[in-house]
Amino acid sequence: MGSPISPVLACLFMEFFEKDLIPKVTQARKYIMKRYVDDTVVVWNNEEDFNMFFSQINNIHKNIKFTVEEEKNNRLPFLDLELHRREEGILTSIYRKPMYTNIHTHFFSCHSMNVKKETVAGFFRRALLYCNEEFVSQELEFIKQTFRNLGYPDNLIEDIYHKTKRKMYPKKVTKKELKEEKKQRVIIPYMDGLGDLKEIIPKNVQLCYRSSNSLRTSLVKTGGIRKENEVRGLVYGIPCADCDKWYIGETGNTLKKRIRDHRYAIKTGNESNAIFKHIKEMGHLIEIGKAVKIKTVKNYGVRRTTEAAIIQNTDNINIQVKTPLNIAFYNNLVFKTLNNEIVNKLKNC
Ligand SMILES: [Zn+2]
Numbered sequence: 326m327g328s329p330i331s332p333v334l335a336c337l338f339m340e341f342f343e344k345d346l347i348p349k350v351t352q353a354r355k356y357i358m359k360r361y362v363d364d365t366v367v368v369w370n371n372e373e374d375f376n377m378f379f380s381q382i383n384n385i386h387k388n389i390k391f392t393v394e395e396e397k398n399n400r401l402p403f404l405d406l407e408l409h410r411r412e413e414g415i416l417t418s419i420y421r422k423p424m425y426t427n428i429h430t431h432f433f434s435c436h437s438m439n440v441k442k443e444t445v446a447g448f449f450r451r452a453l454l455y456c457n458e459e460f461v462s463q464e465l466e467f468i469k470q471t472f473r474n475l476g477y478p479d480n481l482i483e484d485i486y487h488k489t490k491r492k493m494y495p496k497k498v499t500k501k502e503l504k505e506e507k508k509q510r511v512i513i514p515y516m517d518g519l520g521d522l523k524e525i526i527p528k529n530v531q532l533c534y535r536s537s538n539s540l541r542t543s544l545v546k547t548g549g550i551r552k553e554n555e556v557r558g559l560v561y562g563i564p565c566a567d568c569d570k571w572y573i574g575e576t577g578n579t580l581k582k583r584i585r586d587h588r589y590a591i592k593t594g595n596e597s598n599a600i601f602k603h604i605k606e607m608g609h610l611i612e613i614g615k616a617v618k619i620k621t622v623k624n625y626g627v628r629r630t631t632e633a634a635i636i637q638n639t640d641n642i643n644i645q646v647k648t649p650l651n652i653a654f655y656n657n658l659v660f661k662t663l664n665n666e667i668v669n670k671l672k673n674c
Contacts, residue, residue, distance in 0.1 A: 335362050339360060339362070343358075343360070347385070350385055351381045351382070356369065364404055365391075366401070366403045366408070379393060396408075405419060405451075406418070406419065407419070409457075416457040416459060418456050418457065418459075418464065419452060419455065419456060419460075419464050427471055427474075429472075429475060430475070431475050432475055432477045433476055436515075437534045442481075448472075449490070450489055452464040452465055452468060453489070465486070469482050509529060509530050510531045511530055511532055511626050512534075512535055512626055513655075514534070514662045515534035515535065555579060556580070557623075558576070558577050558578075558621060558622055558623040558628060559576060559580060559618045559619070560573070560619045560620050560631050560632045560635060561573075561576070561618050561619055563587070563612070563613055563615065563617075564615055565603065565609050565610070565611050565612075565642065566609065566611065566612050567609035567610055568607070568609060570641055570642045572599055572603070572611065572641060572642050572643060573619075573632060573639065574643075575628045575631070575632040577628075580616060584613055584616050587600055587613055591604065599644045600613070600642070602642075603642040619635065630656075633659075634656040634657070634659035634660040637657070637660070638660040
């Protein structure tokens with residue numbers, strides 16, 4: 326099941342197997358038959374009948390062989406649930422394999438607090454959704470103990486539990502809460518030590534983290550290979566031939582188009598263009614033809630943040646620092662996450 330398409334193919338085949346092939350070999354009546362990808366749970370009232378059915382379905386296709394696990398003490402695991410057969414029907418609790426290690430993200434691990442909170446919340450959500458009343462308090466206590474062992478403070482665990490419960494069974498949304506939902510979102514790379522940023526950014530801005538450079542982002546390129554000058558959405562630099570300064574810019578368009586804009590601004594003497602101003606004031610030659618892409622960034626917010634980080638860290642001719650988050654130490658951190666030749670060259674300016 327390594328390829329992403331495998332579960333889809335498995336589901337398609339199993340559906341065909343159930344609907345078209347099984348009825349051809351057996352008319353045996355099953356009370357319940359539920360399947361998730363390749364795990365099936367079946368309920369029968371007669372063992373002999375079941376054994377016959379089992380041998381028939383195992384002869385349908387040479388590659389599809391079933392194994393069977395029967396209930397023990399009225400209990401049967403299915404996926405991550407344990408099914409309990411009772412007079413009143415089938416009850417469910419959370420099932421863990423005997424080799425389950427109970428190891429999750431440690432409280433002191435280098436992840437954003439949101440990731441840690443969401444890990445705990447995920448466990449609470451599953452318990453509240455799938456455990457019958459009889460098992461839920463035991464499961465909740467197990468989760469709390471698990472995360473206490475991983476260094477999570479008691480009050481944090483309780484807080485996450487109550488928030489998760491409130492989200493699952495919400496009250497009517499107030500106007501104030503609706504307004505909060507419409508917060509502007511800023512997505513930035515996560516680095517250890519960024520936890521306090523939330524305290525200094527404006528209240529109407531929601532801060533979200535994404536992981537910075539990963540093996541996947543470095544190795545996997547989706548969407549085919551584009552010619553370099555067709556890439557849209559990038560941060561670029563233009564060097565001055567007569568001094569060590571750079572012009573740093575960003576564009577949602579192609580670099581080629583942006584260069585054309587700069588050329589036009591110079592030709593028409595546009596005072597608000599930083600390159601024209603540098604030429605006029607210093608008499609230097611700006612080599613627009615030597616403009617280089619520093620980094621491809623599709624997302625507008627991330628692109629502006631990246632541009633701001635580079636402007637803050639290089640000797641440049643930009644007129645103003647246009648930045649969504651003009652926080653010096655944060656920009657320094659973002660700059661450190663950029664990793665390529667040109668940035669290294671800029672660092673040496
Ligand atoms: Zn210059």
